[in-house]
Amino acid sequence: MNPVTPRPKGRGFFRGLNILNIPFLPGLKAGASWSNGVNHDETELISRCQKGDADALKEIFDQYHKKVYRIAYGVVRQREEALDIVQEVFIKLYRSIRFFKGQSKFYTYLYRMTMNTAIDHAREMRRAPFSSLDGMEGFQPSDGVEKRPDSILLHKELEEKVKRVLEKLPNDQRMALIFREIEGLSYQEISETMGCSIGTVMSRLHYARKRIQELLKDYVKEERRG
Amino acid sequence: MKESCSAVSKLLEKYFDQEVTDEEKSVVETHLLDCQACQEVLRSMEELRNLVRAPVEEAVQKEDFQWIWQKIERGIRLEERPTFWETLQSWLQISPLFQRKVWISAAVAVAIILIITIPMFFKKTPSLLDQSVIEYVESQTHNVMIYESENKKVTVIWLFEGPAEETSPS
Numbered sequence: 435m436n437p438v439t440p441r442p443k444g445r446g447f448f449r450g451l452n453i454l455n456i457p458f459l460p461g462l463k464a465g466a467s468w469s470n471g472v473n474h475d476e477t478e479l480i481s482r483c484q485k486g487d488a489d490a491l492k493e494i495f496d497q498y499h500k501k502v503y504r505i506a507y508g509v510v511r512q513r514e515e516a517l518d519i520v521q522e523v524f525i526k527l528y529r530s531i532r533f534f535k536g537q538s539k540f541y542t543y544l545y546r547m548t549m550n551t552a553i554d555h556a557r558e559m560r561r562a563p564f565s566s567l568d569g570m571e572g573f574q575p576s577d578g579v580e581k582r583p584d585s586i587l588l589h590k591e592l593e594e595k596v597k598r599v600l601e602k603l604p605n606d607q608r609m610a611l612i613f614r615e616i617e618g619l620s621y622q623e624i625s626e627t628m629g630c631s632i633g634t635v636m637s638r639l640h641y642a643r644k645r646i647q648e649l650l651k652d653y654v655k656e657e658r659r660g
Numbered sequence: 661m662k663e664s665c666s667a668v669s670k671l672l673e674k675y676f677d678q679e680v681t682d683e684e685k686s687v688v689e690t691h692l693l694d695c696q697a698c699q700e701v702l703r704s705m706e707e708l709r710n711l712v713r714a715p716v717e718e719a720v721q722k723e724d725f726q727w728i729w730q731k732i733e734r735g736i737r738l739e740e741r742p743t744f745w746e747t748l749q750s751w752l753q754i755s756p757l758f759q760r761k762v763w764i765s766a767a768v769a770v771a772i773i774l775i776i777t778i779p780m781f782f783k784k785t786p787s788l789l790d791q792s793v794i795e796y797v798e799s800q801t802h803n804v805m806i807y808e809s810e811n812k813k814v815t816v817i818w819l820f821e822g823p824a825e826e827t828s829p830s
Contacts (some may be wrong), residue, residue: 436672482783488733488736491732491736492729492733495729495732499725499728499729500720500725501752503719503723503725504716504717504720507715507716507719507720508712508716509714511715513719513723515805516719517723517728520725520728521728521731521732521735524732524737525732525736526737528732528736528739583800593715596711596712596715611712612712614677615708615709615712615713616712616713616716620677620679621677621679639673639677640673643673643705643708644707646712646725647704647708649713650708653711
């Protein structure tokens with residue numbers, strides 16, 4: 435999880451003064467970083483990538499590919515589609531990173547891009563429903579006893595149900611839920627990524643959980659019995 | 661005094677997400693010791709989280725991402741290939757000749773010369789035949805053939821007296 439650092443205050447002239455470590459503005463500390471939560475290495479990495487350095491993109495990929503995949507898979511819940519999203523996101527990132535001015539944290543920029551791309555893919559999938567064999571390779575319980583065909587089938591069914599339930603949620607609620615439950619972001623991080631208040635994040639999470647619990651209660655009961 | 665369920669339920673979700681203060685945490689945990697209903701709510705949230713998260717974690721563990729990077733790299737390389745317009749632009753930027761504004765007036769001069777000379781090259785020179793008129797008149801005494809150019813500078817008349825005879829042009 436990314437550390438949450440307070441957003442620096444002051445612009446232009448005041449930013450310049452901060453170089454001198456003058457703690458005269460409220461909320462400022464001497465020596466505080468002005469890179470908006472992006473650490474030095476990452477700032478340099480982004481700067482290299484902005485100049486077209488593909489090695490820098492590789493380093494960003496190494497650092498973030500699993501997170502991007504988690505979000506993508508969380509939305510589309512299909513391996514091939516999620517991998518396509520990862521590919522698309524990093525190519526998009528390489529193309530558009532020169533527009534990243536560092537006014538927000540880098541991960542919020544990347545997660546937002548991932549979420550938007552994933553939701554676009556999910557929309558296209560709904561328009562052209564295609565049940566691939568790949569989908570059948572999804573979740574397999576790791577427990578040896580549960581590898582029986584009937585158990586695997588039950589899990590497949592459950593996974594399909596979860597996918598359909600998530601699709602029924604409004605995009606805002608689904609995004610909040612995926613950021614929290616899958617990516618494990620804090621309320622603060624979700625609010626920065628989604629550009630809304632913490633209260634709104636809590637409310638979206640609450641309604642998303644409530645709705646999912648209603649729609650999945652039978653499955654949850656069955657799981658407990660099983 | 662023990663907090664009521666309704667008061668604690670507001671904190672329960674925050675507690676589950678580890679977003680409570682130390683004080684709130686202690687309130688919730690004290691309440692949970694004796695409250696089966698709130699324990700059940702927490703358990704449901706945990707089960708729900710597992711349902712949503714477990715397949716994703718499973719998928720991440722199984723995946724080898726190196727080949728994805730190779731695909732991304734290929735995609736980037738393809739994108740980096742400059743288009744014709746980009747090549748032209750970069751050539752114009754590199755060439756010192758085109759960095760000066762002299763080329764603008766030179767280009768204008770060349771354009772004017774081309775505008776003047778091109779129509780001259782394509783101007784169709786009319787052949788003599790196109791501009792000429794030949795008429796042939798038959799009569800009982802003489803057959804006459806008249807050749808006249810369009811600008812009427814040249815007129816040639818032939819008089820034919822008989823079938824095999826021919827006078828010289830006048």
